[in-house]
Amino acid sequence: MPRIPEDILQRIRDATDIVDLISEHVQLVKKGRNYSGLCPFHDEKTPSFSVDPERQFYHCFGCGVGGNVFKFIQEIDRVTFVEAVKFLADRAGVALPERSGPSREETEAADNLYRANDLAQKYFHHLLLNDDVGASARTYLQTRRLSGETIERFGLGYAPPEWDALLKVAGRRGLSPQILERAGLALPRSTGSGHYDRFRDRIAFPIANLSDRTIAFGARALQPDQEPKYLNSPETPIYHKGRVLYGLADTRNAIRRQDAALVVEGYMDLISLAQADIQHVVATSGTALTEDHCRLLARYARQVVLLFDGDAAGSTAAMRACEALLGTGLDARVVSLPSEHDPDTFVQTHGSDALLKRAENAQSVLDFYLKQLAKQHDLSSVEGKARAVERLKPLLAKPRDAVRRDLLLREVAERLSVDEQSLRHDLQASIRRPQQPRKAVAEPSPIATPAPPRHELELIGLLLNFPQFIPQTIQGFAPDSLSDSRTQALCRTLFDHHAHGKAIDLGMIISELEDDALTRLAAQCAAQGFDEEQVERQWRDYLLYFRKNALQKRIDNAR
Incomplete structure (x- = not known):
């Protein structure tokens, strides 16, 4: 069987909700944390087919079939693994490499990127906890009121100020400067000779994928004149920031239990909330909230609450996040914090109960978005309404659910006092969503x-x-x-x-x-x-x- 890169398979799995996929063939009903329905692979009158949305697998207690999204397509459509991967990649919009599988060298290269990031996390963490060089970083984290338990839980570390400290440690373990460069941990010198460490004299926040493997870092400067304040890993073959949410590997169980996720911007925001016993939280890692992020969150919760900084930059980021959320079936809401606060400072000042109360009373995404548009355009004028409608039209075309799209359209027409039929007519050209064809159900081998x-x-x-x-x-x-x-x-x-x-x-x-x-x-x-x-x-x-x-x-x- 041709080998397909592990990171490609991971991206496809992350972009595919197994409940949505199987729901195209089976009527599923939520029971506890799982979903159940009549098995599509054998005749039955009592549902014995179970789907686990958190771990993304299915199992039939009647006939014994089971697997992940790839196996389901293989069995339901009687296709090979590679054909199932191609189908799901196309469905999720994930580009596959030209060849059917990587060479041995390419596979080893991907493994080396994981090794490099894992080594960096352990090295940085050791320096923070056990080395004199990490004393200033420890002092800084104490001023941010982080406990030793919290530092250990999130694997925080310290990248030393030397230009080649990590490069030397990696070299002794057989990891070349070129590997560290591909992993986003080192940069080539401008002179064209040699490399230097990307992260220096910074607090290191390891970013993990859903398999809890370190794939990247966010790093905060310790010196007031050090720019940028936050430095993030670049995109690499194993790290795609638009598909990764910081902290999700740690907090997803709490999110599932609450059936809600609080989304913050910063690493410290998430860590501060988690230490205050607000566990159902994730953070965007140096990027705006994307539709891929939203699909990922939809696996674990029906409600998403945006909890961004209260200043103008936070409102701008919240508007971009709203644009991603309006196209989903999630119950999306926005908390408006006072302008002088971010989630970290708010919970430190007012406590977790005050923050949770604001989350409970959060306004809908559409309410927030319209209020922000009203600050940018005069909605009492024809020109202002026309510009607002132009901003909203592509967002109203996003929802796949026709009922949800219709309800949003009606509310926008009413709130802006525009003719609903005219708005509906303008949207028709934007909605071109051919449904995926279903293939015949085939019986698997007994x-x-x-x-x-x-x-x-x-x-x-x-x-x-x-x-x-x-x-x-x-x-x-x-x-x-x-x-x-x-x-x-x-x-x-x-x-x-x-x-x-x-x-x-x-x-x-x-x-x-x-x-x-x-x-x-x-x-x-x-x-x-x-x-x-x-x-x-x-x-x-x-x-x-x-x-x-x-x-x-x-x-x-x-x-």
Whole structure:
């Protein structure tokens, strides 16, 4: 099977909401945190087909099918993995490389970018916590009232003032200056000879993807005359700032529980709110909120509340974010802070309850946008209304949902006192949204082999859902302790991911598995339910159970 770059697969998965995709074929109903419906792969009267929007996979408890977005298209349309990738890439507007897969050199190059960013995060973090060179940075963070626990949680670090400190550390670990340049961590000297560190004498905020791997940095200057105040990583093959939200890997569970996300602009805004026990928050990382960001947030919550700075720049940024949000089905709202405050200073001054109360009473995106237009144009004049309508027309054409588009159009016509039919007529040319053709549903091959033992499925499921237990499991457990070759293979896959420093991401693991039976089994294992308060006890019980089995086998073989 041709190899497709991991970062391309990640971008496609991030841009594809599995609930939206499967809803084109199955009528889904929300039940708890998941969605359920009648399985499209076998006849049934009682729904046994489950879709997990957070981890982006599906599983049928009836016939055993399961997988991620790629596997669903493969099975529903009977196409190859590469064809499924091409279909979803086209659907999501993600460009694929010209060739079907990267060379070994290209694959290693992408891996090196992850290694470089991971090394930089660990190095910067060590200097901040343990080295005298980080003393000024520690003092600064204390003045910002950040606790040691918060610094540890977000992996903050300090980039030293030397021009080549990181380059030297990386070189000793086999990472060349060219690799650091491609990772956005170093720059070529203007003389054309050699490189120097991009981040120097700055607080480093590591930016992680949804697999919790460091892919970029934001860095704040410590010296008052140092420009720019915030310096961000450039776009790289593994970092696309318009598709990444700072903090989401850490806060997505809280966002899902609240069914709402507070969106702030700055790294410190997010960290300050999180320390104040406002956990359902994300930040844009050095860019405006994009439609890709909105699609990502829609996986976890139905409501988005913009919480930007109260000054003119914050209002401008909020307007751009509104333009991205109006085209979504999200319940989008905007909090207007006093002009002298940003979210960080507001929560430090007034407390978390005051901030949450403002979020509860936030105005709708359309209300905010119209009020901002009224500051820019005289809406009592014909010319002012005409200009406002021109600004609004492309936004009104964005929603895919015809009902939502119609309601927005009516409200705008009423608020601006313009003729609704005339406005509707002007919009017709903007709406050209051909629907994706549906292909015939085909039956997947039946499962012929018996299922692995229940305890083996549950152990793999526990490790998939709670990967923090993998390091300890490796120390005293061998995959051969399992009796089924398929659970052995999944166990080795998890252990290999940990050994190579890869995050345990179910979607990417499913993409890497070339065996359909293993793909289904991985989804089945991940669908196992666990009580978070009892999970450590369950983990110890499983290890004890398999150790006893292994001992009994040795005794039996010795007889």
